């Protein structure tokens with residue numbers, strides 16, 4: 001773990017932005033080799049997003065082959081709601097919709113559940129080879145994403161009840177409205193699976209959580225403490241957030257090399273295999289799916305979507321967006337600007353070379369049968 005401390009929050013945010021840009025540029029993403037970036041919301045990352053947009057405009061970084069996933073989303077808020085994280089991302093970092101993914105505030109298909117959505121989200125990440133860089137904030141209660149204190153260390157993407165303290169803290173964004181009681185969030189196990197994690201924790205209100213996370217033992221009552229278990233974490237802070245830390249802790253962590261660790265994940269995308277089919281830990285959900293961004297399979301109903309593009313601005317390309325009601329790409333998320341519209345983005349597709357992302361339902365039983373048959377074939381005749 002590496003600590004990068006700065007005089008102010010702004011400087012810490014700029015340094016973290018440089019980290020993101022340098023990782024994307026070093027990776028040299030292409031059409032066939034996407035960079036998978038996981039993003040937080042909240043007030044702390046705002047200067048990072050502002051700086052990313054500025055640096056994009058300067059030509060320092062391209063998002064053309066970057067795929068983003070958000071860590072969490074409130075349950076029950078329409079994407080057009082100003083406090084939904086779908087809205088937040090469009091307002092603050094408008095990467096084209098076909099490259100942007102958010103957990104749905106309500107299931108896209110009324111016959112499916114939140115857990116189905118979570119399983120599909122994980123499946124899509126896995127099919128892309130996992131997360132290369134995960135940008136994380138820390139809550140005042142030590143939460144990471146919406147993994148509240150007492151979350152299981154092995155938790156995966158799921159629906160959670162929000163901690164009362166978190167709801168009170170986030171009430172500042174909601175005015176007179178009630179803060180939602182539940183959210184969907186990536187789990188702690190998902191976070192730890194990222195190849196690299198970068199954390200922005202600034203301001204005095206984060207100092208207790210940071211102290212618990214870095215100097216307390218690994219403890220599920222401070223979910224951020226699990227970062228101690230990851231091989232490649234860089235924490236960007238300002239001098240108020242670290243004021244509770246021991247000098248020896250600060251000195252030790254500052255002396256670490258931010259790029260020395262070996263990435264944890266290998267690229268699991270095997271072009272010769274059929275796409276990942278959403279089983280494993282989440283086996284038993286009521287559906288399965290097939291996803292492959294480079295080879296979309298046109299059948300059945302969509303279970304997943306990309307965030308609709310902003311008609312006003314786009315971080316990757318300046319494109320004309322054509323709105324089509326009642327047809328177009330699979331975009332069950334309602335647009336922040338019009339909760340009825342679906343969107344087709346022909347110019348954007350052409351320019352970026354990325355086809356809209358589609359996850360497609362398949363009957364789980366037929367997949368199970370296929371898989372069982374394949375295993376039987378591989379094993380040969382039984383005696």
Ligand code: PGA
Pocket residue numbers: 040041042043044045137138139140143144145
């Ligand atoms: P904040 O939220 O940036 O608004 O403090 C961070 C978090 O809760 O993870």
